[in-house]
Amino acid sequence: MTRPPTAAQRRVIDAADPVTGRLRGTEAQLAALVKRGLAFRHPRPPHDHFLTPAGHRTRESPEPPAAAEPEPAPAHGFAARVGGEERADDGPARAREVHSAWQGLLELRRMTNPDGATDRPCGWERTHLVRAAALALEAAGHPPEGPQGPGYRVRATVQPEAVAVYAPDGEGLRACAGTLEGAGWQTGEYTEPRTRRRYLLASPRRV
Structure with a gap:
């Protein structure tokens, strides 16, 4: 069985950028x-390090309890709105966060x-x-369903x-x-048999 990362390594993983997985340490x-x-070094300058899929899974899995060292504070990262959130802060700060997250995702695609x-x-x-589709929608200006009114839900x-x-x-x-x-997904429109509500089934395009 692979040994879990050390507490110091876990803190580096938890502090990774929530969208790109860029690491600092x-x-x-x-x-x-x-x-x-759990990470890879990008071959092109500036040769930053990023989480691998295994690294992302490690970050999202519960951290095992540590007897000798207190648990680090949880990382508070950006989260795209999937619709249905009870509270939502709108305004210039949120718009900047969404724009930055989308640009980071495009850079992750490039890399x-x-x-x-x-x-x-x-x-x-x-x-x-879910997070990826919601980010594409929010970055394009679609309002999510929430306290402000109706909108998309993913x-x-x-x-x-x-x-x-x-x-x-x-x-x-x-x-x-x-x-x-336009963001690289393929979609089809369907109807729920019971409610007759229309919805999109969306999946990432491969080519």
Whole structure:
């Protein structure tokens, strides 16, 4: 069984950028994470280090209790709105956060897609489907469902690599479809048999 990361390594992993997985730490810490397969060093300057898919899974898994050392404070990172949040802070600060997160995701696509393409989703998005689709929608200016009123809602499905996207009406659904397709997703419109509500089934495009 692979040994879990040390407390110091875990703090580096927890502090990684929530979207790009960019790491900050000492050379020794970063080298140790690379050796464990939890991080990789980007081949192009400035040769930053990023979490691998295994590193992302480690960050999202519960941290085992440590008897000899107090638990580090949880990392508070950016979270795209999936719709249905009870509270939502709007304003210039949120707009800047969303813009920065989207630009970071495009950079992650450039760095991790084999051909450097930014017009289709990368591996991180395929393992964070709901968050990735919600970020694409929020970054394009679609309002999420919440205290301010109706809007989009993104939810997981039983289908592999697919999320369900709901909107208040057909026009909103078509607008969401256009945004997701422009962001490298493929969409199809369906009807729920029981409620007759229309929704999008969206999945990341591979080519």
